[in-house]
Amino acid sequence: MKLIVTGATDGIGKSYAHELAKRGFNVVILSRTLEKLQKVAEEIEQRSGRKVKIIQADFTGGAEIYPKIEEGLKDLDIGILVNNVGMASQERQQRFLDTRNLDKVIEDMLNCNVQSMLQMIRIVLPRMEERKKGLIINIASEAGTRPYPQVSLYCATKVFMDFFSRSLNLDYICNGIDVQCVMPLMVSTNMTKNLRTNLLVKSADDFAREALNTVGLTNRTSGCLSHSIQSYLIDLFLTEYVMNSKITAWIATFTFQTLMKHRKLD
Numbered sequence: 001m002k003l004i005v006t007g008a009t010d011g012i013g014k015s016y017a018h019e020l021a022k023r024g025f026n027v028v029i030l031s032r033t034l035e036k037l038q039k040v041a042e043e044i045e046q047r048s049g050r051k052v053k054i055i056q057a058d059f060t061g062g063a064e065i066y067p068k069i070e071e072g073l074k075d076l077d078i079g080i081l082v083n084n085v086g087m088a089s090q091e092r093q094q095r096f097l098d099t100r101n102l103d104k105v106i107e108d109m110l111n112c113n114v115q116s117m118l119q120m121i122r123i124v125l126p127r128m129e130e131r132k133k134g135l136i137i138n139i140a141s142e143a144g145t146r147p148y149p150q151v152s153l154y155c156a157t158k159v160f161m162d163f164f165s166r167s168l169n170l171d172y173i174c175n176g177i178d179v180q181c182v183m184p185l186m187v188s189t190n191m192t193k194n195l196r197t198n199l200l201v202k203s204a205d206d207f208a209r210e211a212l213n214t215v216g217l218t219n220r221t222s223g224c225l226s227h228s229i230q231s232y233l234i235d236l237f238l239t240e241y242v243m244n245s246k247i248t249a250w251i252a253t254f255t256f257q258t259l260m261k262h263r264k265l266d
Contacts, residue, residue: 001025001026001077001078001079001080002025002026002027002028002053002076002077002078002079003020003025003026003027003028003078003079003080003081003082004027004028004029004030004073004078004080004081004082004120004124005017005020005027005028005029005030005082005084006030006031006057006059006082006083006084006085006116006120007030007031007059007084007085007086008027008029008030008031008037008040008084009029009031009032009033009036009037009039009040010031010036010189010190011187011189011190011191011204012084012139012184012187012189012204012207012208013031013082013084013085013139014040014204015204015205015207015208015209016082016084016137016139016208016211016212017029017040017044017082018043018044018047018048018205018208019205019208019209019212020080020082020212021044021047021048021050021052022047022048023212024050025050025079025080026050026051026052026053027044027050027051027052027053028052028053028054028055028072028073028076028078029041029044029052029053029054029055030054030055030056030057030059030069030085031056031057031085032056032057032058032059033056034054034056037054037055037056038054040052041053041054053072053076055068055069055072055073057069059085059111059112059115059116060087060107060108060111060112061111062111062115063115063119066119066123069119069120069123070123073123073124077127078124078127078128078134079128079133079134079135080134080135080136080137081120081121081124081134081135081136081137082137082139083116083117083120083121083136083137083138083139083161084139085112085116086112086113086139086141086157086191087108087109087112087113087191088109088151088154088191089105089109089151089153089154094150095150095152096152096153099153105153106153109153109154109157110157113154113157113158113160113161114157114160114161117138117161117164118164121136121168124136125172125177128172128175128177129172129175129177131176132175132176132177133176133177134176134177134178135177135178135179135180135215136165136168136177136178136179136180137180137182137215138161138164138165138179138180138181138182139182139184140158140161140162140165140181140182140183141154141155141158141183141184142183142184142185142222142227142230142231142234143155143158144157144158144159144160144161144162144183145162145183145231145235146234146235146238158183161181162181162183162220165179165180165181165219165220166179166181166219166220169219178215178216178219179219180214180215180218180219180220180221181219181220181221182211182214182221182222182223183220183221183222183223183231184202184207184211184222184223184224184227185200185222185227185230185231186200186201186202187201187202187203187204187207188201188202188203188204189204199226200226200230202224202226202227206224207223207224207227210223210224210225211223211224
């Protein structure tokens with residue numbers, strides 16, 4: 001039985017691929033850059049002894065990229081799908097209309113964060129339903145649990161992932177298919193500028209290992225204990241009323257700008 005991980009050449013996706021290979025699965029990895037795919041495939045094969053198939057795909061593309069993916073997956077026995085690929089704005093956090101190349105960012109982010117999940121599920125779900133067994137893991141974000149300033153489009157795509165995952169699980173759980181939505185906070189990856197790990201920030205490897213241990217226990221999770229506690233505290237103190245106040249908006253804007261200045265200095 002094989003598993004699929006999208007966006008598997010960096011960060012959480014790469015760690016999921018490695019961890020699942022350690023647990024005995026052959027892996028299909030999909031990402032944009034062929035050289036990175038080849039490197040990760042070699043690493044997985046050397047460390048785990050499992051077989052790896054690579055499929056090159058740029059998920060910011062539209063529906064035209066999926067026939068090639070579908071052909072590459074033809075006749076494979078897919079038991080697990082990890083929809084990890086995703087993107088945020090390539091620039092600093094900012095208000096919606098302040099985003100440079102906004103038309104392109106909208107198209108790319110919707111294709112990468114939303115359409116990729118839907119299309120990959122469309123491809124693999126029929127065979128899972130035939131076998132009456134399967135697991136779909138959608139990597140969303142804490143940003144999809146509530147509104148956050150200056151990342152409105154990214155938040156909205158992650159809300160979609162969360163609600164679709166929960167609804168899909170209701171549709172197919174009686175068919176032996178589990179759908180889990182994972183909603184991490186800060187994980188040290190390229191997307192988060194490789195933040196230093198600490199009690200609040202997890203490494204990608206540690207996060208993937210802990211998150212996979214929640215499979216079968218819950219269908220909606222922050223992925224690890226540290227992030228679950230942080231999410232609870234955010235819920236407790238950053239209520240909708242607080243988040244909608246002008247003072248909070250000003251503080252959030254100032255905080256985001258300060259963080260970005262420090263990242264540039266680092």
